[in-house]
Amino acid sequence: MPVLDREQPKGPKDSNVLPKLPVPPLQQTLDTYLKCMEHLVSKEQFRKTKAIVEKFGAPGGSGELLQKKLQERRDKTDNWVYDYWLEDMYLNNRLALPVNSSPVMVFPKQTFRDRADALRFAAHLISGVLEYKTLLDGRDLPVEYARGQLAGTPLCMEQYYRLFSSYRLPGLKKDTLVAQKSCVMPEPEHIIVACKNQFFVLDVVINFRRLNETDLFTQLEKIAKMADNAEERLPPIGLLTSDGRTQWAEARSALMKDSTNRDSLDMIERCLCLVCLDDPCGVELSDTNRSLQMLHGGGHNKNGGNRWYDKPMQFVVGLDGVCGVVCEHSPFEGIVLVHCSEYLLKYMKGSPSKLVRAASVSELPAPRRLHWKCSPEVQGFLASLVRNLDMDAYKFKFYGKEYIKKQKMSPDAYLQVALQFAFYRCNGRPVSTYESASIRRFREGRVDNIRSATAEALAFVKSMTDEKSSVPAITGMAIDNHLLGLREIAQEMKTEKPEIFTDETYLMSNQFILSTSQVPTTVEMFCCYGPVVPNGYGACYNPQADHIIFCVSSFRESTETCSAVFVKALEECLLEMKDLCNRCSAAAKPNERKQGGSQPMKNGSKP
Structure with missing residues (x-):
């Protein structure tokens, strides 16, 4: 995804002033589709696909009508x-949210001397969340502008306003993304605090006054003491939200039959966010293990039930210092999560904790424990997810994006080639690859796909400096959204599904064995997520000046994947690419001396 500039304060706050997303020319998309897939399928299959595509795009064909x-x-x-x-x-996907869908942001490890320290950190964090929400309520976030390619273009900001006002409601066949709308007399705002698998309502506005940090700390202390009471502990209802979406929808329907459950569900579904106070996870706190704790909580016997995955923002504060954010992905993209997280970490660093004892704190009503009437038995499901996920968070320390820039290359293009190189080394073949590309320069824009597994990537040397593939995506000219639109239009018209969408090549093109995303940060933290197919890899990368953070995930039950093997190959490939760059630079210098120095290349092309 492109790096965004947040320094420019002026620009369109109303997304309606942005241009609409274009519909690419049909023949352009079909030609690009064939080019993307030709080297990924057999010659026989490609001949069949080419005939199907030509029929679809012919004058008078079904493609023209669609x-x-x-x-x-x-x-x-x-x-x-x-x-x-x-x-x-997202919404049609029936897989469970943890691991399969929800990305996480892993904060720097904290050092807490005791529980009070962790609660102080949580109170400070909540205070920052409320400050950020004030900016959102006033629509006062500075408009972001694209940097790099097509720099200076204003970007749609609507995703930010869904951070604390959305909820993913499970459905039997399709989920619903619910947007919470305010009324003339809104109820007091509240967050939900999860502690020891129990859920508590923490009002952050009482008598029209927002709680200060001291009040928040006091209320968190009360919640922690209430959660300690083993006699009142209830079943770990949060585990239900980690199940498959259809199964969770069925369980929620059963819960809704009881008024006590309806009240508890209503309070969770309308809250601003969750704060999950986790018990120590009991493992070495490496980057990999901290990533796993964020992704699934360690299972039902640890913190797996101390979550509510339908809510977009869950802030995790572990007593052992494992902290971060778990994100329900459907309302917004990773860059929004990054910028919100960066704001909070900078707020906490730059704004000292304001814990001051005040006489009024004793007057605050006690937080309310949510009650349930049921006995869920879903522990086994989450346990299988925990056992299956194979994560490797790896810091490549030999060089970073500054070295790549000195080679006059795009860091993102360079790292995408490295990922292609590593996969090819491990498997001897290229595969369909997803790399998210922001289309926020358009109204309500989210992402499209840069298909980085190009024929040029196989040629390798040419693709090392090739940025052309990302330009169509960010200008609304990529193929994936266009083909999706044509497919859905055909379904709405209730016509026979065109053969192009039942062809083996199309089905294979949407099996993203390599799912990748660049998630750069300006503070010390990193993002990770799970694979999107059973035999695939999730590969998130964060290029820094002198190092690169990779988070590679796969499933242990697949015999085709292994995160450690992929990471080892990735390191080798990055070192070989640097060696190649150095040798090319050394070879170029004698020629430059003979010619009296380097000369500008024609048409602005890169060396």
Whole structure:
């Protein structure tokens, strides 16, 4: 994803002033699709696919009609692909949210002397959340502008306003992304605090006054003491949200039959966010293990039930110093999570804790424990997820993005080639690869896919400096959203599904064995997520000046993948790429001396 500039304070706050996402020309998309897939399938399969695509795009063919309908949809909507994309990417997906969908941000490890220290940190964090929400409520966030390619373009900010106002409601066939709307007399704002698998309502506004940090700390102390009372502990209901979406929808329907459960669900679903006070996880606190704790909580016998995965923002504060954010991904992209997290960490570092004892704190009503009437038996499901996930958080220390820039290359393009190189070394073949590309320069824009497994990537040397593949994606000219739109239009028209969408090549093109994303940060933290297919890898990378953080995930039950093997290959490939760069630079210097120095290349091309 592109790096964003947050320094420019002026720009359009209303996303309606941004241009609409274009519908790419049909033939352009079909030609690009064939180019993307030709080297990924057999020659026989490609001949079949090419014939199907040519028939689809021929004058008078079904593609022409679907393209016309898609253009009509563009004229009538703010963003023609948004609903299609949201349902296809998230809401129709029946897999469990932890590991399969929800990314996490791992904060720097904290050092807490005792529980009070952890609660002070949590109170300070909540105070920062409320400050950030004040900016959101006033729509006062500075507009972001693209940097790098097409620099200076204002970006849509709407994703930020879903951070604390959305909820993913499970459904039997399809989930719903609920947007909470304020009314004239809103109820007091509240967060939910999870502690020892129990949930507590913490009002952050009482008698029209926002609680200060001292009040928040006092209330958290009360919650911790209430959670210690083993006699009142209830079943770990949070585990239900870690189940498959259909199973959770069925369980929620059963819960809703009881008024006590309905009240508890209502309080959780309308809260601003969750703060999860975790017990120590009892393992070595390496980057890898801290990543695992964020992704799944360590299972039902640790902190796996101390979560509510339907809520977009869950801030985790572990007594052992394992802290971070768990994100429900459907309302916003990773860059929004990054910027919110960076704001909070900078707030906590730059704004000293303001814990001052005040006489009024004793007057605060005690937080309320949520009650349930049921006995869930879903521990076995989460346990299998925990055992299956194979994570390797790795810091490549030999060089970082500054070295890559000195080679006059794009760090993102360079690292994408390294990932392709590593996968090819491990498996001897290229595969469909997903790399998210922001299309926020358009109204309600989310992402499209940079298909970085190009024919040029196989040639390797040419692709090391090739940035062309990302430009169509960020300008709305990529193929994945367009093909999705044509497919969904055909379904809405209730016509026979065009053969292009049942072809083996199309089905394979959407099996992203390598799912990648650049998530750069300006403070010490990193992002990670799980694979999107059973035999695939999730590869998140964070390029810093002198090092690169990679978080590689896979599933242990797959015989085709191993995170440690992939990471080892990745390190070897990055070192070989540097060696190649150095040898090319050394070879170029004698020629430069003979020619009296380097000369500018034609057409602005790169060496």
